[in-house]
Amino acid sequence: MRKSTKFVAVVGVLAFVVAACASKTPGTTQSSNAAASCTSAKLKGFASGAAHQSATFTNAGFMAQAAKPVVKLGMFGDLTGVNSALVTPIRNAAQLAVEQANTSGKAIDGTPLSVKIELVIKDNKDAASATAPPIEQSFIDDSKVVGVIGGAFSGETNAVGGKFAAAGLTHISASATDPTITSHGWPFFRAVVSDTVQGKKMADVIASVGCKKAAVIDDKEPYGKGLADHVAAELTAKGITVSIRQAVAATVTDFSTLIDTISAQKPDVVFYGGYYSKGAQLLKQLRERGNNVLFTCGDGCADKQLVTLAGTAAATNVFVTCPCVIPFFAPPASKAGKLEVDYKAKFGIDALIYSSEAYDAANIFIAAIAHGGTGVTRASVLAFVKGLNNFPGVSRNYTFQPNGELDTSSQLINVYPVKSGTLELLGTTDAVTS
């Protein structure tokens, strides 16, 4: 037994070494082109490539003076847990904005900065609601903190806010989309649009490409189910039949039961409410079973990994919506394209989901601090954010309603179809459906 065990162990170690040397996979080149009644190619502007704004901004690079007083901004989110891929861009973009402001010595609107800004970053691993309040308290206890970017997820954001409100500390989320978060009357603002609005706009786009019969699937999680419910309700309101309204838990990998149902009932669009890892799985399994139905998904799917995990062969006839402008998928000549360049130069990785919005949130705070001068207080920051009027950002121009939601004119949702193996920013839902 000893000998055979050793032999097996040696072979195993060899296999391990060989396997561990494996690296990235090239995409496969199989294409499927079954005729479907509604496809992502019917999106207005899909074939031509839409026109984009080409405004750019520059950093006047003069150095910050040494002896400026320090004012702090807080940032928290899941930086090491399962959702960290979604939160890292938020942290990085906030860091970039702060660094650029300290270097140039002025806010994005040109107001000179008379203080040095320091970003205080706290990890709320796995976006747990229970661990968020101590982070909230630590920001409140640090009297130099005048604003907080976060939380990244709706659950953790809902868990904080009460104490922030009592302390008069403004917090802006760059990514929390749960419709109920703005119902508390806190000094809370979000640089994104709620799932209710996204659901409605998604339904608009689905209707605009001529779909008649839909399957709406979710992952049984609060975000996925919430968004899917909104999409299903809006589709029904538009006269599109939701013939399948089902859910597959996020822990399940085998979608074959669901795909059998989809293949039997033949809807002409599938909406998936959930995140890219499962979305990619559903997409891949659909295509491998020969089903080329239009596949749509919300901001949870707006990631490079959607195509990587599904494979380029499967990732066709797909579009996702997002209340965000993702620099990596945006045209190089746009503001977001500029952000992608700066971001990549600093961090060596691409600027992904919610980096524009986090960059904007940080710049809003920086402008608030600049306007407050050396006498900046939590109250002056809050007053500044409340009074914003078309503050120019990368993702959009910012005006907030009293409850912290974006003004209706700023509630933009963007459409990203997959074109030749990558998501690509096509334009806002309003432009695509007009």
Added chain:
Amino acid sequence: MHCITTDLPFRLADGISSGAIIALIALGYTLVYGVLQLINFAHSEIFMFGALFGLLFIKFGVDHGIPGPIVLILAFIPAMLASGIAAVLLERIAYRPLRRRGAPRLAYLICAIGASLFLQQAVRVWRGSNPEGFPQTVKPAPVFTLGSVVVERRQLIVVVVAIVMMIGLDQFVSRTRTGRGIRAVAQDAETAGLMGVNIDRVVSVTFLLGGLMGGAAGLLFGYSFGQTSFAIGFAPGIQAFTAAVLGGIGNIRGALLGGLALGLVQNISGGCFGTQWQDVATFAILVLVLMFRPTGILSRSVGGTT
């Protein structure tokens, strides 16, 4: 009810192929239970190892231009070895010391859960939290049509591999000298020990066999469903454990039967009531079966030949 009329044929095909994978995993639970009366909760992670090492090998092979189908076949070697070795090591490190000290059952259970979490999180640290996609090895295509059922390559591969594995295992346990040792220990470990059976060796071999089957299942799972991650073991692990109990835990053919039954029930109930009701229906049936046959469909353990 489309689910049991027009849809039934292709639900059968998918139910059987999903069930075959569950059955392969269930073998690991049932074998170990038969010999040690231990529910090895870490088996779901042994299965995950198979998917992971299969993926690493497939990526390596595809990158080096080896044709997909050959890569897939060869990938069974690292997948099964990784899982087999992991299972043997798991037994050595986590369970054998307990056995030596005659620890109570509860200690095994806690140790199994601990080992499961340890392996899962270790892989998470190594590979990260994000799932990894399987490159395409065998182009999806229909193989033949049986009535209105289109049988795809994937389904055929999964079912054929699973059946070959299970027949091999069944024959090994019922025909070979080592297999006889396993059966002897399963029937009465103490007497088997007195008769000269090396119990430690039998236990190691049992874990190895369960691991090999789990590794093959992991690879088939990854190939079928396209992804792996540190967390994939959980759902199939629970299903396989259920299948083992449904078939009669400790019984090899019971695991096969339980796995297939579970796959079919899941697919058909998911079709009839919607996927959100899948688990509700499945576990309701499990409870019903156990009410009338508390020891499962086939109740005799590994010790018996059937």
